[in-house]
Amino acid sequence: MKHGIYYSYWEHEWSAKFGPYVEKVAKLGFDVIEVAAHHINEYSDAELAEIRHTATDNNIVLTAGIGPSKSKNLSSPDIAVRQAGKAFFEQTLTNVAKLDIKTIGGALHSYWPVDYSEPVDKKGDRARGVEGIHGIADFAANLGINLCIEVLNRFENHVLNTAAEGVAFVRDVGKPNVKVMLDTFHMNIEEDSFGEAIRIAGPLLGHFHTGESNRRVPGKGRIPWHEVGLALREINYTGAVVMEPFVKTGGTIGSDIRVWRDLTDGADETKMDEDARNSLAFSRFVLGG
Ligand SMILES: O=C(CO)[C@@H](O)[C@H](O)[C@H](O)CO
Numbered sequence: 343m344k345h346g347i348y349y350s351y352w353e354h355e356w357s358a359k360f361g362p363y364v365e366k367v368a369k370l371g372f373d374v375i376e377v378a379a380h381h382i383n384e385y386s387d388a389e390l391a392e393i394r395h396t397a398t399d400n401n402i403v404l405t406a407g408i409g410p411s412k413s414k415n416l417s418s419p420d421i422a423v424r425q426a427g428k429a430f431f432e433q434t435l436t437n438v439a440k441l442d443i444k445t446i447g448g449a450l451h452s453y454w455p456v457d458y459s460e461p462v463d464k465k466g467d468r469a470r471g472v473e474g475i476h477g478i479a480d481f482a483a484n485l486g487i488n489l490c491i492e493v494l495n496r497f498e499n500h501v502l503n504t505a506a507e508g509v510a511f512v513r514d515v516g517k518p519n520v521k522v523m524l525d526t527f528h529m530n531i532e533e534d535s536f537g538e539a540i541r542i543a544g545p546l547l548g549h550f551h552t553g554e555s556n557r558r559v560p561g562k563g564r565i566p567w568h569e570v571g572l573a574l575r576e577i578n579y580t581g582a583v584v585m586e587p588f589v590k591t592g593g594t595i596g597s598d599i600r601v602w603r604d605l606t607d608g609a610d611e612t613k614m615d616e617d618a619r620n621s622l623a624f625s626r627f628v629l630g631g
């Protein structure tokens with residue numbers, strides 16, 4: 343099991359450059375850095391090559407996260423939006439592959455965060471989402487990339503809220519490189535049991551996010567980490583465990599994640615680094631790896 347952190351912990355915008363964080367997370371002791379793929383198409387090949395070299399030099403593996411925008415929604419009822427989504431993913435996956443990334447996770451099948459001022463068509467969105475992911479799966483497979491479909495809580499997405507729904511979706515897609523992704527923050531809201539949800543995902547679990555119920559770093563709250571760790575061991579999970587803390591207010595990240603109070607307790611960067619380092623030690627101990 344490899345342990346990582348989403349670099350957005352330190353940032354306010356999904357567009358923030360992730361290159362400078364590779365060395366930082368290596369120094370903090372992580373194996374993996376997760377980067378936002380939202381704006382990767384704006385990076386030059388030279389920039390991507392340099393980031394890839396820095397990662398290799400620091401023994402860091404990269405993974406990617408994305409919350410696709412409404413205009414790139416693979417499950418949209420509007421065919422022009424679905425086509426734009428497919429084109430966006432093909433370009434994004436091509437660039438993601440330049441960083442040697444093998445895992446991209448998020449609401450790939452839909453968009454994020456969902457605009458609930460509009461009527462919800464769960465059945466139609468799910469059917470179009472299955473078709474959309476099916477339509478980009480082989481493109482990703484040819485680049486050696488797994489598509490990890492994130493199960494989110496009801497306030498952020500309506501298509502997949504539980505591990506069981508995630509598994510059924512992934513089975514309907516029926517491609518070996520399309521997997522389920524779980525996140526303890528969302529599980530805390532939707533699942534009856536953390537352990538059972540992880541066992542339901544079983545061999546289909548492709549990526550795993552961690553965070554407390556208020557998205558502080560693991561170890562500061564009341565998620566049943568021991569239960570989570572036992573279940574991950576039971577299913578022989580060998581993928582990445584990426585902590586995804588969101589503690590800062592402000593910017594698009596603060597607004598998309600609904601961070602309306604300072605959860606850093608006024609921490610400066612040094613203290614935030616220390617929190618991440620301590621949480622990593624806690625995560626390795628309680629989850630394994
Ligand atoms: O859990 C979440 C959102 O609540 C994330 O994984 C998100 O989809 C992605 O980080 C967007 O970049």
Ligand SMILES: [Mn+2]
Pocket residue numbers: 492525551586
């Ligand atoms: Mn997540």
